[in-house]
Every structure is written in C-alpha cells, then in structure tokens.
Amino acid sequence: MFDHDELAERRRKKLKLIRFDSDGQTLVESEKPRETFEDVGGLEDVKKKIRMNFILPLKQPEIFAAYGKEAGGSLLLYGPPGCGKTFLARAVAGEIDANFLQVELQAILSMYVGQSEHNLHDVFEKARENKPCVIFVDELDALGGSRHLMRQHHDRMLVNQLLLELDGLQARNDQVFVIGATNTPWYLDPALRRPGRFNHLVFVPPPEAAERETILRLKLKGKPTDALDLAKIAAETKFFSGADLEQVVRDAVELAMERTLETGELQPVTQEDLKKALKGRKATTLDWFATAKNYAIFSDVNRDYQVVLDYMKRHGIK
Ligand SMILES: Nc1ncnc2c1ncn2[C@@H]1O[C@H](COP(=O)(O)OP(=O)(O)OP(=O)(O)O)[C@@H](O)[C@H]1O
Ligand SMILES: [Mg+2]
Structure with missing residues (x-):
C-alpha cells in the first residue's frame, strides 16, 4: 500500500499520539507508535476494512465524495484475547495521515466519579482540535464490568457521555474516526451499537498457519537463531493467539540465553528450544x-x- 519512503516521510512529520499521563488526569502528547501494518502478521481482511474506512477516505476524499459516501465513522474490533486488536489499532496510527488518540477505559474508569466523564469529553475535544484524528477506545469490556451498584451508576454515566460524544461527531462530520475494541461485544450497552455509533463489527480471528509463521518470524527478528523450520511450529500451534506465540518465542529465547550464560558463548535459538517452549502450552483462544x-x-x-x-x-x- 505505502512504499517505504512515504512511510518514512510520514514518520518524520511526527504526527501526534495523545494519551493520559501517568497521573491519569492530564492529556499529554507523545510520539506516535512505530508499528505499521507491516508489523501485524496476516489479518488481511481486517486491514482492508480499515483502509477502506479510515485510510483511503483521508487520502482520497474526492473519490468518496463522488459516490456520496461518508468517510470514516466507527469500527468495533472484537475477538479472542491476544489476537492483535490493540496491536492492530495502534498500527493504524503508523499507517494513517492523522493524529491518534488512545483511550484506555480501564484507566478512565478508575478515576473519581464525575471525573471520568469529564476526561472522556476532553479526549474528544482534543481530537476535534487535532483533526483528522483517530480515537481508539480500548477495553470497552470495562464498561460491562462489576455488578456493584455504585460502579454500575458510574459506568452508566460514562456510557452516556460516550454516546453523547459519538453522536456529536456524527452530527458535525468532524473527520474524527473512532475504533473500539472488546473481547465481549455482547455485553456492550445496546445503545452503543446503534447506527452511527459502534454499528460496524469487525471480527479479529486467531492467526491462520501462514500468519502464525509470519508472527513467529516477526517475534524472532533480530535475535540469533539457527536455521529454523517455523512452518512446522506454525502447524503445531493451531488456534494459538499472537500473544500465545509471542510467549512461546519468549520462552525459547530464554532457553538460548540460559545456554549462553552457561557456555559463555552466544547460543542461537534452535528448533529444539521452540519445541520445548511449546510443551504443555495450549491455545488460549478456545x-x-x-x-x-x-x-x-x-x-x-x-x-x-x-x-x-x-x-x-x-x-x-x-
Ligand atoms: N497478528 C499479529 N501480528 C503480530 N503480533 C501479534 C499479532 N497478534 C497478536 N500479536 C502479539 O500479541 C500481543 C498481544 O496482542 P494484543 O494486545 O493486540 O491482543 P488483543 O486482541 O488486544 O488482546 P486483548 O483482547 O486481551 O486486549 C501483541 O503485543 C503482539 O505482540
Ligand atoms: Mg487489547
């Protein structure tokens, strides 16, 4: 899609990533994440949807205008844990010619009652000031959480605020796009699923064999390895999530490091290390x-x- 020069140029422009500071109260700017779609193994269908909905409309608005199609809107990524929803959404920031704002609801929810709605509003305000902008609302499951009454009330107010903000975006056609992510879309407040809000669901499945091989290769990149048969490992890791595979690689690398410390010589990661790391591990997606x-x-x-x-x-x- 993009050639490397173009990507490098984009990075130089240093588009903004805005998130809450460690105090959870102040919005701060940080550099955009470095990941791009190239770092995400597979998920071609999902990438295509994101290109169609977010990247092309910003790049070639005239085409979308010609068909009377509105650019952007919102997408809700859902699927088993560890399969790349957060990773992918962050990579959007590296792909797109827009600012990127990441909101972790878990963090917002932990604030004082009343403060979280206020902060959510700030995020959307900030997005409008920095448009075109993508807002990524991660961990939407947090809104379904506890049965505690006080907490429920707190959640309700935050949901209402989110609804207000989403509707506001639609009304003003603000070039602010929203990506949400959750493991449990069925718990999401139905009001959040109405047209113009998170009505576009995108399933992020576990990686297929070829994708697992790519992910294994990506995670081993830059580390000393033997000639490895990653296709074989990929074949033995059906339904493993990206995070599961990452853990396998981490364990295998650890084994090689231990050997290095024992022998005093740099030891590459071997097929045997990967096999050992696999032992007793099960896919967490089932x-x-x-x-x-x-x-x-x-x-x-x-x-x-x-x-x-x-x-x-x-x-x-x-
Ligand atoms: N398709 C992929 N390509 C490369 N790495 C991946 C892929 N999927 C997952 N990973 C790796 O697994 C880790 C976990 O993925 P991520 O946090 O995006 O999962 P998630 O779907 O958001 O999970 P959760 O539902 O638990 O939030 C990532 O940091 C990444 O290293
Ligand atoms: Mg996630």
Missing part, C-alpha cells in the same frame, strides 16, 4: 469461542456473530 458460541446461537438477533460461527465450522471447533 475458551473464548466456547463463550462466543452461546451468544452467537442464543442471543444474536442481528446475526452479528454469524462470522464467528462460520469460522468455528470452517476450523472444526465444536
């Missing part, structure tokens, strides 16, 4: 599918989760 299946079968009025059932069928998950 529990998620078991839960998702219930919602997909019993409470999926809009057939939002048909893609999940299709995926399970195609891959023989019961």
Whole structure:
C-alpha cells in the first residue's frame, strides 16, 4: 500500500499520539507508535476494512465524495484475547495521515466519579482540535464490568457521555474516526451499537498457519537463531493467539540465553528450544469461542456473530 519512503516521510512529520499521563488526569502528547501494518502478521481482511474506512477516505476524499459516501465513522474490533486488536489499532496510527488518540477505559474508569466523564469529553475535544484524528477506545469490556451498584451508576454515566460524544461527531462530520475494541461485544450497552455509533463489527480471528509463521518470524527478528523450520511450529500451534506465540518465542529465547550464560558463548535459538517452549502450552483462544458460541446461537438477533460461527465450522471447533 505505502512504499517505504512515504512511510518514512510520514514518520518524520511526527504526527501526534495523545494519551493520559501517568497521573491519569492530564492529556499529554507523545510520539506516535512505530508499528505499521507491516508489523501485524496476516489479518488481511481486517486491514482492508480499515483502509477502506479510515485510510483511503483521508487520502482520497474526492473519490468518496463522488459516490456520496461518508468517510470514516466507527469500527468495533472484537475477538479472542491476544489476537492483535490493540496491536492492530495502534498500527493504524503508523499507517494513517492523522493524529491518534488512545483511550484506555480501564484507566478512565478508575478515576473519581464525575471525573471520568469529564476526561472522556476532553479526549474528544482534543481530537476535534487535532483533526483528522483517530480515537481508539480500548477495553470497552470495562464498561460491562462489576455488578456493584455504585460502579454500575458510574459506568452508566460514562456510557452516556460516550454516546453523547459519538453522536456529536456524527452530527458535525468532524473527520474524527473512532475504533473500539472488546473481547465481549455482547455485553456492550445496546445503545452503543446503534447506527452511527459502534454499528460496524469487525471480527479479529486467531492467526491462520501462514500468519502464525509470519508472527513467529516477526517475534524472532533480530535475535540469533539457527536455521529454523517455523512452518512446522506454525502447524503445531493451531488456534494459538499472537500473544500465545509471542510467549512461546519468549520462552525459547530464554532457553538460548540460559545456554549462553552457561557456555559463555552466544547460543542461537534452535528448533529444539521452540519445541520445548511449546510443551504443555495450549491455545488460549478456545475458551473464548466456547463463550462466543452461546451468544452467537442464543442471543444474536442481528446475526452479528454469524462470522464467528462460520469460522468455528470452517476450523472444526465444536
Ligand atoms: N497478528 C499479529 N501480528 C503480530 N503480533 C501479534 C499479532 N497478534 C497478536 N500479536 C502479539 O500479541 C500481543 C498481544 O496482542 P494484543 O494486545 O493486540 O491482543 P488483543 O486482541 O488486544 O488482546 P486483548 O483482547 O486481551 O486486549 C501483541 O503485543 C503482539 O505482540
Ligand atoms: Mg487489547
């Protein structure tokens, strides 16, 4: 999509990443993350959706205008844990000619009652001041959380604020785009799922074999290794998430390091290290599918989760 010079040029422009400071109260600017889509293994369908919805409209607004199609809007990424939702959304920042604002709801929620709504509003204000801008609202599951009454009330107010902000964006056509991420879209307040809000669901599935190989290669990049048969490891890690694979590589690297410390000579990561690291590890995504299946079968009025059932069928998950 982009050639390297163009990407380098984008990076030089130092578009902004804005997030809360460690005190959780102040919005600060930091440098944009370095990841781009190239660092994300596979997920071509999802990348394509993001290009269509966020990247092309900013690059070639005239095409979208010609078809009377509105640019941007919002996307909700969902799927099993560790499969790259956060990683991918951050990579959008590296791809796109826009500012990027990341909001961790977990952090916002932990603030004093009343303060979190205020802060959420600040984030959207900041986005409007810095448009075009992508706001990434991570961990939307946080809003479904505790059953504690006080907490529920607190959540409710934050949901209302989020609804206000999303509707405000739509009304003003502000060139502010929103990406949300959650493991549990079925718990999301239905009001958040109405048209113009998070009505566009995008399933982020576990990586396929070829993608697993790519992820393994990406995670081993720059480390001393033997000639490795990563395709073999990929074949043995069906349903492993990106995070699961990252852990396997981390463990294998540790084994090589231990040998290095013992022998005093730099030891490459071997196939045997990877095999050992794999031992006893299981894919962490399968529990998620078991839960998702219930919602997909019993409470999926809009057939939002048909893609999940299709995926399970195609891959023989019961
Ligand atoms: N497709 C991928 N390509 C490269 N790395 C990946 C990919 N998917 C996951 N990873 C690795 O796994 C780690 C965890 O992924 P990430 O945090 O994005 O998952 P997530 O879907 O947001 O999970 P959660 O639902 O738990 O928030 C990332 O830091 C990244 O290193
Ligand atoms: Mg995440």
